[in-house]
Amino acid sequence: MRSLLLAVLLVGTVHAQPEAGPLTPDVRAALAEEVEVGLHQVLAAWYPRAVDREAGGFLSRFDAEWQPVGDQQKMVVTQARHTWTTAQAAMWTGDPAYAEMSLHGVAFLRDAMWDAEYGGFYWLVTRDGTPIPEGDGPIVKQAYGNAFGIYGLAAAHAATDDDDALALAQEAFGWLDAHAYDPVHGGYFNYLTREGEPLRAGLGRTPPKDQNSSIHILEAFTELYHVWPDPTLRDRIEEMLVLIRDRITVDPGTLTLFSTEDWTPVSYRDSAAAVREANWYYDHVSFGHDVETAYLMLEAAHAIGLDAAPTLAAGQRMLDHSLATGWDPANAGFVEAGYIYADGDPLVVVDATKNWWAQAEGLNTLLLFGDIVPAERARYHDRFVQMWGLIQGYLVDHGRGGWYAGTLDRQPHLREADKGSIWKGPYHNVRALMNVARRLRGEGE
Structure with missing residues (x-):
């Protein structure tokens, strides 16, 4: 049944999108098996080939044949995501080799990426851990990078009970909250000086x-x-959830990408076409x-026991x-991007x-919402x-092995593109596949 189901899916995506029908227990079991294989x-x-036994941490860049290439600079986001992924793999498989890899990642985050003088994680370092400044000279840290440091360390502690991992996660939270938190307008500034300003x-x-x-x-x-x-951490989770749900998310149901200090949206809608095009990234x-x-909003609401109804609706x-x-x-x-030129x-x-990561996130969210929104179950499950x-x-x-950086129906040249980079690791697809497999087997209810 499994191979037959997969064949139907592949033919369907090439030519049309037939309705999949209900996810019966047998279909869910067959899909779960496929997802677990994937x-x-x-x-x-990725593992153990990504583990850098010479310089610590994880290698980032691999070509289409999975050969390491380039100077292997290390970004805190990538290093922390590998630490998180191997921790989750340890808990998923029970294989102690993954636990050791996660602790290997913890050691690099602690010894190379953490600023022992001023606190906080460096954004980017050389392969051996030397901090790399911005192009104009100064060291700049990011709340985004520090958040992922916390993320990886917390998972490593969950997988291994390593006290050092938890202690550094707690210290990183304290540093981020003391330096990047905005008590006036809420949320966090993303960019900071090395000293934390x-x-x-x-x-x-x-x-x-x-x-x-x-x-x-x-x-x-x-x-x-x-x-x-x-309790302070819980307060911040609730504050960030409400901020994202009720302010950063705007009609007709999309996120404002960038904002000023007081969360005024940055928009170029009223500008000339050339200006809009030049600022499309923002x-x-x-x-x-x-x-x-x-998905992330619902995960947070569930973790702190918040009424999920408004978050589910959003x-x-x-x-x-x-x-x-x-x-x-x-x-x-899901395609990469759109633009709404006027209300x-x-x-x-x-x-x-x-791109690859949006499809992974979409897979996870579509199954989740199909399972928890009965009125739209057939539509979400079909997708x-x-x-x-x-x-x-x-x-x-x-x-x-691995995933291409984008779907070959739109970008066939990606067949020979790099399999890994500082922005492309296994975190998105591993998380999605684990969540989906659990839910298909009834373990994510």
């Missing part, structure tokens, strides 16, 4: 606050709360972030908007490529099954 294939592609005007042309650092601060704090239910609709946030609005305006009706999947105008897709077919048909490298 999960183990992703883990096998927030850059209230932002960094260069980049504004001081944004959705991406905010949603991952929420994610990291939630992970830490599972192993350290501190002002567009990111469907991947929207569907990811729908997340469903984000998912529905993404399906209505950012879904590929031919081969399935009331229809969204225009400005980048129709489909979930179609997404799985897209992933198997156009993202998974069945010969060499």
Whole structure:
């Protein structure tokens, strides 16, 4: 049944999107088996080859054949994500080798990426751990990077009971809250000096606050709360959840990408076309972030025991908007970006490529909402099954392992592109595949 189901999915995504039908217990079991195979294939592609036994931490960049290439600079986000992923793999498989890899990551975060003089995590270091400054000279730290440091350390403690990992996670939370938290307008400044002074005007042309650092601060704090239910931490989780849900998320159900200090949205809608185009990075609709946030908000609400109803409604609005305006009706999947030129105008897709991580997040969110929103179960489950077919048909490298950086139906040249970089590790797809497998087997209720 498993191979037959997969064949149907692959044919369906190439030519059309037939309705998948209900996810009966037998279908869920067959899909769970496929997903678990896919999960183990992703883990096998990355580990142990990514473990840097010479310089510590993890290697980041691999070519299409999984050969390490380049100077192997190490970003705290990547290092922490590998630490988190191996910790989750240890808990998933029971294999002590993964636990050792996670602690290997903890050691690099502690000994190389943590600033022993001023506190906080460096953003980027050389392969051997020498901090790399910004182009104009100074060391700049990011709340986004520090959040992921917390995230990886908390998971490592959960997997290994390592006290040092928890202690550093707690110290990193204290440093971030003391230096980046904004008690006036709420949330966190993303950019800080090495000493921990927030850059209230932002960094260069980049504004001081944004959705991406905010949603991952929420994610990291939630992970830490599972192993350290501190009351201040809980307050910050609730504050960030409400901020993201009720302020950063705007009509018709999408995230404001960048904001000023007081959370005024940065928008170029009223500018000339050339100005809008030049500033597209700061002002567009990111469907991947929207569907990811729908999940992260619910995860946070559940962790702190908050009434989930308003968060579920907000997340469903984000998912529905993404399906209505950012879904590929031919081969399935969420496209990269859209733009709403004026209130009331229809969204225009400005980048129709489909990156790997947005499909992973979409897979997770579609199954979750299909399971918990009975009125839309058939629609969300259909899209979930179609997404799985897209992933198997156009993202998974069945010969060499791992996932391509984007779907081959839109970007066939990515077949020979790098499999790994400081921005492409296994965190998104491993998390999605684990969550999906658990839920398909009835373990995520």
